[in-house]
Amino acid sequence: RRVRIDVVTIFPGYLAPLREALLGRAIEAGLVELGVHDLRDWTHDVHQAVDDSPYGGGPGMVMRPQVWGEALDAVLAAGPARLVVPTPAGRPFTQATAQAWAGEERLVFACGRYEGIDQRVVDSYAARMPVDEVSIGDYVLVGGEVAVMVMVEAVVRLLPGVLGNPVSAQEDSFSDGLLEGPAYTRPVSWRGLDVPEVLRSGNHAAIARWRRDRALERTAARRPDLLDALPEDALDRADRAF
Ligand SMILES: N#Cc1c(-c2ccc3ccn(Cc4ccc(CN5CCCCC5)cc4)c3c2)n[nH]c1N
Numbered sequence: 194r195r196v197r198i199d200v201v202t203i204f205p206g207y208l209a210p211l212r213e214a215l216l217g218r219a220i221e222a223g224l225v226e227l228g229v230h231d232l233r234d235w236t237h238d239v240h241q242a243v244d245d246s247p248y249g250g251g252p253g254m255v256m257r258p259q260v261w262g263e264a265l266d267a268v269l270a271a272g273p274a275r276l277v278v279p280t281p282a283g284r285p286f287t288q289a290t291a292q293a294w295a296g297e298e299r300l301v302f303a304c305g306r307y308e309g310i311d312q313r314v315v316d317s318y319a320a321r322m323p324v325d326e327v328s329i330g331d332y333v334l335v336g337g338e339v340a341v342m343v344m345v346e347a348v349v350r351l352l353p354g355v356l357g358n359p360v361s362a363q364e365d366s367f368s369d370g371l372l373e374g375p376a377y378t379r380p381v382s383w384r385g386l387d388v389p390e391v392l393r394s395g396n397h398a399a400i401a402r403w404r405r406d407r408a409l410e411r412t413a414a415r416r417p418d419l420l421d422a423l424p425e426d427a428l429d430r431a432d433r434a435f
Pocket residue numbers: 252279280281283304305306307308309310327328329330331332333334335336337338340
């Protein structure tokens with residue numbers, strides 16, 4: 194199965210890294226088709242204006258609906274898609290979102306800049322297709338391009354054939370609801386720091402117990418919200434020590 198991804202932006206160069214490495218190989222393998230479009234290709238004025246002052250006042254500029262309408266009509270003409278609009282005011286983008294979108298045939302990303310895109314763009318397309326206004330986290334970026342990079346990577350890595358070891362897509366650190374614990378490889382001693390003995394013991398039950406303890410410890414320390422979100426039966430007696 195393949196997915197077609199289109200991105201509309203005033204900074205097409207910002208999306209160049211999508212063609213590198215893992216994603217580049219997925220594109221070469223024909224698992225992903227990627228189209229990056231310059232929004233200014235759909236302006237008609239000599240200044241290629243894409244923004245204007247906000248009605249009601251307020252800081253900054255807002256992106257004009259007409260240009261976005263022509264660009265998205267052109268890109269969406271190729272067939273039905275889910276329209277994704279990154280915004281600080283969006284619903285949280287999570288692994289569950291990535292999993293859901295990995296099943297889509299087409300994703301179109303509208304990258305805003307300035308203070309965002311005139312709301313009528315989202316409203317007009319929401320009438321005829323799925324439109325998701327999403328945020329990748331509680332911090333403020335300057336535009337949607339970086340968010341699109343994050344979301345495209347999170348989605349594409351879930352597509353069959355993209356990752357060398359697909360099982361890891363299922364066993365993602367968030368699959369058992371805990372953060373993953375520490376990982377080690379050779380050498381056994383490095384700058385006076387040794388690999389924990391248990392990991393070299395060959396005692397797989399002890400190793401599994403140690404790893405779960407480290408994951409619980411780390412989750413309790415860094416993401417207590419994940420612990421609170423665990424289903425009642427997720428922690429056994431040994432787990433409750435943390
Ligand atoms: N995903 C995601 C994002 C984004 C994101 C996504 C898309 C765009 C398009 C433009 N910007 C810039 C921007 C920045 C702040 C504000 C809020 N205003 C500030 C001044 C007073 C009024 C409110 C609006 C627009 C974007 C930011 N930021 N953080 C995420 N997780």
